[in-house]
Amino acid sequence: MTDPREGASGESVEPVDAAAPAEPIASAEAAVPAEPVPDGELADDEWHRLHPATPLLRGGIALIAIIGFLIAQFRERAIDFVIANTSGRGGGRGPEDPLDWLLSSGLLPAVLGGAVLVIALVVVLFWLSWRMHTYRVTPELVEVRSGVLFRTHRKARLDRIQGINISRPVIARIFGAAKFEVQVAGDDANVKLDYLRSADADRLRLEVLQLASGAQAVKRAKAAGGARGEGGPAGAAAGGGGAAAATGVSGASTASAKLSGFVDDRVQEFLAPELDPNAAPPESVVEMHAGRLVGSTVVNDSTIWLLVLIAGSVVAVVLSGEPWILFTTIPLILAFGSFQIRKVTKFLRYTIASTEHGIRVGYGVLSTSNETIPPGRIHSISVNQPLLWRPFGWWHIRINRASRSGYGGNGDAQQQQNAVVLPVGSQDDALRVLELLLPGHDPAELRPVVESGFARDRGSSEYTVSPRRAAVLRWFSWRRNGFAMLGDAVLLRRGAIWRELVIVPFARMQSVSLSQGPLNRSLSLSVVNVHTVQGPISARLGALDVRDAEGLFRQLAVSGVAAAAGDLTHRWGASRVQESAAPAPSPELPGESATFVSQENSRDLPDGQREAPSDPEIAHSDPESRRDDPPADPPAAPRTPPAADPTALGPGDRA
Amino acid sequence: MSDSPQNPTPAASSDAAGPAAADVAAPVVADDPRRIEPVPGEWRRVSPKYLRYDLISMAIFSVVFIFAMALPWLLSGMDIWFLLLLPIGTFVVMALVLIFTPRRVRAIGYQLREDDLVLRRGILFQRFVAVPYGRMQLVDVTRGPIERSLGLSQLKLVTAAAASNVQIPGLTEADADALRDHLVELAETRRAGL
Numbered sequence: 001m002t003d004p005r006e007g008a009s010g011e012s013v014e015p016v017d018a019a020a021p022a023e024p025i026a027s028a029e030a031a032v033p034a035e036p037v038p039d040g041e042l043a044d045d046e047w048h049r050l051h052p053a054t055p056l057l058r059g060g061i062a063l064i065a066i067i068g069f070l071i072a073q074f075r076e077r078a079i080d081f082v083i084a085n086t087s088g089r090g091g092g093r094g095p096e097d098p099l100d101w102l103l104s105s106g107l108l109p110a111v112l113g114g115a116v117l118v119i120a121l122v123v124v125l126f127w128l129s130w131r132m133h134t135y136r137v138t139p140e141l142v143e144v145r146s147g148v149l150f151r152t153h154r155k156a157r158l159d160r161i162q163g164i165n166i167s168r169p170v171i172a173r174i175f176g177a178a179k180f181e182v183q184v185a186g187d188d189a190n191v192k193l194d195y196l197r198s199a200d201a202d203r204l205r206l207e208v209l210q211l212a213s214g215a216q217a218v219k220r221a222k223a224a225g226g227a228r229g230e231g232g233p234a235g236a237a238a239g240g241g242g243a244a245a246a247t248g249v250s251g252a253s254t255a256s257a258k259l260s261g262f263v264d265d266r267v268q269e270f271l272a273p274e275l276d277p278n279a280a281p282p283e284s285v286v287e288m289h290a291g292r293l294v295g296s297t298v299v300n301d302s303t304i305w306l307l308v309l310i311a312g313s314v315v316a317v318v319l320s321g322e323p324w325i326l327f328t329t330i331p332l333i334l335a336f337g338s339f340q341i342r343k344v345t346k347f348l349r350y351t352i353a354s355t356e357h358g359i360r361v362g363y364g365v366l367s368t369s370n371e372t373i374p375p376g377r378i379h380s381i382s383v384n385q386p387l388l389w390r391p392f393g394w395w396h397i398r399i400n401r402a403s404r405s406g407y408g409g410n411g412d413a414q415q416q417q418n419a420v421v422l423p424v425g426s427q428d429d430a431l432r433v434l435e436l437l438l439p440g441h442d443p444a445e446l447r448p449v450v451e452s453g454f455a456r457d458r459g460s461s462e463y464t465v466s467p468r469r470a471a472v473l474r475w476f477s478w479r480r481n482g483f484a485m486l487g488d489a490v491l492l493r494r495g496a497i498w499r500e501l502v503i504v505p506f507a508r509m510q511s512v513s514l515s516q517g518p519l520n521r522s523l524s525l526s527v528v529n530v531h532t533v534q535g536p537i538s539a540r541l542g543a544l545d546v547r548d549a550e551g552l553f554r555q556l557a558v559s560g561v562a563a564a565a566g567d568l569t570h571r572w573g574a575s576r577v578q579e580s581a582a583p584a585p586s587p588e589l590p591g592e593s594a595t596f597v598s599q600e601n602s603r604d605l606p607d608g609q610r611e612a613p614s615d616p617e618i619a620h621s622d623p624e625s626r627r628d629d630p631p632a633d634p635p636a637a638p639r640t641p642p643a644a645d646p647t648a649l650g651p652g653d654r655a
Numbered sequence: 656m657s658d659s660p661q662n663p664t665p666a667a668s669s670d671a672a673g674p675a676a677a678d679v680a681a682p683v684v685a686d687d688p689r690r691i692e693p694v695p696g697e698w699r700r701v702s703p704k705y706l707r708y709d710l711i712s713m714a715i716f717s718v719v720f721i722f723a724m725a726l727p728w729l730l731s732g733m734d735i736w737f738l739l740l741l742p743i744g745t746f747v748v749m750a751l752v753l754i755f756t757p758r759r760v761r762a763i764g765y766q767l768r769e770d771d772l773v774l775r776r777g778i779l780f781q782r783f784v785a786v787p788y789g790r791m792q793l794v795d796v797t798r799g800p801i802e803r804s805l806g807l808s809q810l811k812l813v814t815a816a817a818a819s820n821v822q823i824p825g826l827t828e829a830d831a832d833a834l835r836d837h838l839v840e841l842a843e844t845r846r847a848g849l
Contacts, residue, residue, distance in 0.1 A: 159848075160848075160849075162849075185815070185849055376848075379849075402815065402849045507847075508849070509790075510786075510790050510814040510815050510816035510819055511784055511785060511786040511787070511790060511814055511816060511819040511821070512784070512785050513782055513783060513784040513785075513818075513819075514691055514693050514782070514783040514784075515691075515780065515781060515782040515783070516690070516691045516780070516781045516782075517779070517780045517781075518779055518780070521687075521689050521690065521781075522689070523689075524688070524689040526691045529818065531814065531816035531818040531819045532816055533815045533816055533849065534816070534817050538818075546688075546689060546690070546691055549691065549693075550691060550692070550693035551693075553693045553783065553785070554693055554694070556785075557771055557773075557785035557787075558770075560771075560785075560787055560790075561770040561771055561787045561789070564787055564789050564790065564845075564847035565789070565845065565847070567847060567848065569848070570848040
């Protein structure tokens, strides 16, 4: 069953542009029924099948259970048989035992035949379903076809990819399989490939991301024009491919070599925290300390509630003299404890790193999972600190994303988990993660703003905070409650007891609202709400001075439009290839952030000029990469915002 | 704040959206500095017929609601007097709502700016929303039975954020269709990803 996998991992990974030489191993493996020759490239417009063990892994757990049950039964029989033979005791079972009855009635052959038939039918059905379950990756789409009687065919556009998640449940890992999920926006709209060969999953991820990034298309266009793009993703792929071939198992000559190779592979996969043969494993910017993880889980706000509950039940016991009340809390404590333990084990091997195609977050010890989020797919970021974490200086980071659902479950719990990018970390860790999440910022510019976003910060500098009269509504936090701008994002700082900093990139803002109820009006305050896609974070900032809030509203409206017009992240690689070929102002920046103007510029210039610096960037971007926009669009760039009001622009004026 | 140069384009870009333009004096309470007034300029107002629609639907709702509130009193045999307070209180509240309806309707306004649509609603609870054209995922035009009899439509913009919640009620049917087509066209030329 696992033979084809061997063939795949034994081959070298071809660089995407090169033609695949027909390897002898591949032709040998092609004898395995119905497997299209795995020729090193998975995103090649051809239909591919999933891991042969897929039916077993997906639905086969029940089968394994049944087999296990039968084996246990037969073991008893066998023991009985042996004991009966040696000690001369009787069968020990009554005539009501079905097996005895079968043996005595002589129907055994018929029943056995039936069982074999059923098993054969099940196997055929599984095989059929595996055969009918195919996927294909074209330069534009990911497609999956599945189902025997009821066919489904799902397509997702590559430039709409919100992320790619590869997860490896324990059992699948033993088989060398992985779940592959292409995330697109919407509820349960993801394209799932359960299961792929573990190595294929990593390869496919790289290829899909490369195609999605648009770098490939640009490169091909260039190659056609004679100027071949140098370096870039494909170069890395080629190098990585070589490495993979070197480490991979060389062609399996004998069955025993195959078997040992298989075992070797599994062992290697178990040892590698994130199997990624196609690129040097990216180095995590945050190191998760087990002590900190356990500590942060124990010292948490939910722990307080648990303690309150226990104290309450103890009081109840003392008052009522009925000790059994204590027992009612036991299930709750158990549930709570198991939840926390699961959380700890899940994040024990947490890593976060920047890859060429976005951020990669990995976690899990036995069942691992790692998720790649391309640039521009993060809709908002929340850095927060539960009260009890304050003495330790720990922070927690979550994000809003457009794709929902995920493996294993539906509903909020899963979504919450997917939203976590930093379960716990020191302020330094949080800063480093934020630098990953907000690429293209000079750390020197980013750090002070974010740091004072973390701090208690009285009489603040960067932030426009609520006026004193807001203390009626924000008893403790009115000095902290405020906003700041960061060139391409807005920072909302809230809360004195539960500190939180919410960051929304302008390019991901959907709309913005300004509202005021009677209470706010009586205090001359109002509320700004930055709308992003649905998620655990709400970017709402209340109790702002009306004039400040109006200014913020106006600036967000203008910046949002400008940022959206200059946003190239749906084909994040295209601009980079472009830039590496032509001398560009900021070659290392991904498209999105390169198009924004820095804070200093935007603060002081009148609106008409403010957008000017972004023009060249937009103009020199590839028309293909902006496939959504008709060629007549570039006037979109220097649009003059209607409300030109330099007095209300932002924090700079308030000092 | 409001002395900044006006952008001349809204009028030009919005002629497709029909006649309801320009007859607006939207700030209902003119010069209260405590009020929010982030967007200067002229607001397009909804059709005057929308007031009728709002009054009719509010009246129907009030009758049903007051009757529901009166049920305990009616079921109790009409002799527990303090149960009568319930419908009376409801009546007072509804009457107040009805009295303020014209002002509330007058407070609804929208501007088609160059890059975004700004909607304002409410007096007591004021709300301004700015939706960039490129962020619109779809535009809905709906008509209920009362609206249809008055020749009105409601236009709803949907973005990827559920919180945006932009609904422009009380457009005449022709206006709503024209505005929808205009918005779709704008959204098409400025389309952005998510």
